């Protein structure tokens with residue numbers, strides 16, 4: 001397979017130059033490579049997206065799935081996983097989608113450790129609705145809905161995920177495609193809940209993050225042990241999603257571990273019931289409605 005095999009006929013309506021294009025390219029490359037390596041199959045892979053600029057990725061990747069409600073990516077992913085644990089499930093959310101409307105789902109997804117992946121397009125604004133502050137926007141950010149400046153500190157989503165028990169915690173940068181593709185492959189093949197934060201600066205409503213990130217992003221790989229939880233905590237604290245100081249911003253896999261998945265602990269799912277070829281008994285159904 002090639003990345004082009006995942007292209008759809010939909011007209012792309014992202015702003016020209018939006019880093020979401022980088023995410024789109026990387027996911028198509030990651031999926032093609034995983035299929036070619038025999039690690040996933042197209043038929044058994046499901047894509048879920050939320051509502052927002054990020055959510056349009058649903059239209060641009062040729063995979064089955066579900067474009068859900070704002071903030072509800074994770075419950076849909078979990079429903080798919082419980083319906084058929086053999087499927088590979090990949091969710092895409094915005095930072096508003098995931099950490100405002102959908103924050104409770106994120107909390108429990110980290111705790112449950114179902115075998116699925118959540119990729120968050122972190123642009124630190126509600127971009128589709130013209131740039132209001134999200135839970136990840138830096139303090140002091142001014143826009144039409146916060147004319148006096150955003151009052152609260154942003155959530156550090158990686159720190160939150162670690163504390164809540166996510167078994168794979170990583171961050172990529174939409175403008176570093178090859179590195180992001182590798183992170184996506186690792187996240188998708190991880191057994192358990194994988195959280196991949198993707199820095200995706202919105203070049204319309206949060207454009208100051210582009211030069212900042214381009215200057216400060218660096219790769220963790222050489223100096224970091226992803227099996228060490230204390231080290232992971234230290235590294236995710238290096239940048240707090242704010243822009244006051246010229247702080248380095250690490251990307252890469254911060255933490256990876258193994259523990260029992262949510263679905264492996266459900267006795268009902270130990271029987272391969274979802275593979276049974278069930279026949280519809282129309283007579284019974286009609287009788288019920290008569």
Ligand SMILES: Cc1ncc(C[n+]2csc(CCOP(=O)(O)OP(=O)(O)O)c2C)c(N)n1
Nearest residue numbers: 052053054070094095096097125126127128
């Ligand atoms: C429950 C609900 N609240 C609000 C909206 C309006 N809404 C649609 S898209 C959007 C912003 C999405 O922002 P984010 O999730 O950060 O994604 P981005 O557009 O930045 O990719 C909002 C607030 C909605 N559709 N549903």
Ligand code: SF4
Nearest residue numbers: 015018053127202203
């Ligand atoms: S508004 Fe921002 S996030 Fe949305 S498509 Fe345009 S540049 Fe991308």
